[in-house]
Amino acid sequence: MVNAGKPGAGRSGRPRAGEERLSRQAILEAALRIVDAEGLEAMTMRRLATTLGVNPMSLYHHLPNKAAVFAGLVELVFAGMGNSAAADDEVDWRTELTGAAHAYRNALRAHPNLALQVLADAAGVSEVVVVTVEPFYRALDRAGLTPRQIFEAVNTLIDFIHGFSLGEASVRSETFELAPDLLERVSKLQPGQAPTLAKIVGILGADGLHYEFDDGFETGLSLFADGIAARFGL
Amino acid sequence: MVNAGKPGAGRSGRPRAGEERLSRQAILEAALRIVDAEGLEAMTMRRLATTLGVNPMSLYHHLPNKAAVFAGLVELVFAGMGNSAAADDEVDWRTELTGAAHAYRNALRAHPNLALQVLADAAGVSEVVVVTVEPFYRALDRAGLTPRQIFEAVNTLIDFIHGFSLGEASVRSETFELAPDLLERVSKLQPGQAPTLAKIVGILGADGLHYEFDDGFETGLSLFADGIAARFGL
DNA sequence: ACCTGAACACCGTTCAAGT
DNA sequence: ACCTGAACACCGTTCAAGT
DSSP: OOOTTOTTTTOOSOOOTTOOOOOHHHHHHHHHHHHHHHOGGGOOHHHHHHHTTSOGGGGGGTSSSHHHHHHHHHHHHHHTTGGGSOOOTTSOHHHHHHHHHHHHHHHHHTSHHHHHHHHHHTTTOOHHHHHTTHHHHHHHHHHTOOHHHHHHHHHHHHHHHHHHHHHHHHSOSSEEOOHHHHHHHHHHSOTTSSHHHHHHHHHHHHHOOOEEHHHHHHHHHHHHHHHHHHHHTO | OOOTTOTTTTOOSOOOTTOOOOOHHHHHHHHHHHHHHHOGGGOOHHHHHHHTTSOGGGGGGTSSSHHHHHHHHHHHHHHTTGGGSOOOTTSOHHHHHHHHHHHHHHHHHTSHHHHHHHHHHTTTOOHHHHHTTHHHHHHHHHHTOOHHHHHHHHHHHHHHHHHHHHHHHHSOSSEEOOHHHHHHHHHHSOTTSSHHHHHHHHHHHHHOOOEEHHHHHHHHHHHHHHHHHHHHTO
């Protein structure tokens, strides 16, 4: 009735061999489509089941619970970065580092509705996540840092990318005008409450204050790379 | 029966003047206690009502919905940073910037269970949030950057703090050993899948790989400050 | 104005039963 | 082994009714 064409509708019990309607993979793909189209909150087990033309309880034979579904989605996102950029020795450490950062950001950007979940779970999940940092390690190893320095610098850079991506994901569109909002908010403050902010925003507002995520990311990256170069004399 | 001592239990209708049991403030304080003690998921409207000894629907006379409760909590957190550090002209830009960063991080750390919500909502909320960046602006204004440079540098630094705090919040304890987990994960990789990572982690693991959030934050901050100093010749 | 009870339309998950 | 139906213990929120 809801979906007249769904396979096996109205029959129950074990499907014949080769006729399974469900698999972990198929479930995760359907879940990702829901999240991309309608957001995290829309992804409920019951909703997921109906889009698959299946009883809600069937899902539990392939994934233990809802948290496992989200964990699986996070893995999908990380799997989508990795090995894209094979080792490239033709290029200096800074270029390689910048490339790794872009790849990482782009993977997070591919599914903005999932980003919050990814960032919250990043620590938690599987081997897939760990491979993803290889290019960062390689670039800084080539630059000649010590293991400890590499470890700390990579952590810092990835923290920046996470924070940046969080901000980017929380705004749907690619570009947005900060000006009206920020100007408005600042002008509502009691005078003297944030004088420097008021002054700076006033000056920027005159030129038309706006923010491009691409530029912001580039600025952050190169500030970070300048820090590395300065501190380690590169 | 559930709470024999709750005020006004069993009576309904409008309370007499001066006898109101509820207020936005009281509701938010109770909500924060629940979040701190049991996490975001435990904070449901029905749960909140019972801890206040009140019908769930009473809450809706003070806050329009659950999202507004969380938005109110986010405001509380930001209100907890601000004006702690009054302008201090005795000190150089770098010290002032570092101080602002610590204050910001500490406010986020005060309610780890709320951090994810705060970071997800940070863009969305009220004037309270905007005041919070004043010390950052002041420090870099004093350093002599242009308005545009200040704007971009502050964005970058705050992105780092957000990403860092996300990682910190997602791990409950103050310190944790990365070694067993990270070493284990890396050793499970297929050989050659992440050679540099494997090498670095191997070396660090020998010394006992561990991570202190306080040190990590300091490292990130000073890398960032080095970048500012190098780029702008300070 | 402020609080309440009953109701609606949802959830995730367990359990026993089908094939 | 895999799928199902009914049931349990929850949700957020609307609406009409109390004082």
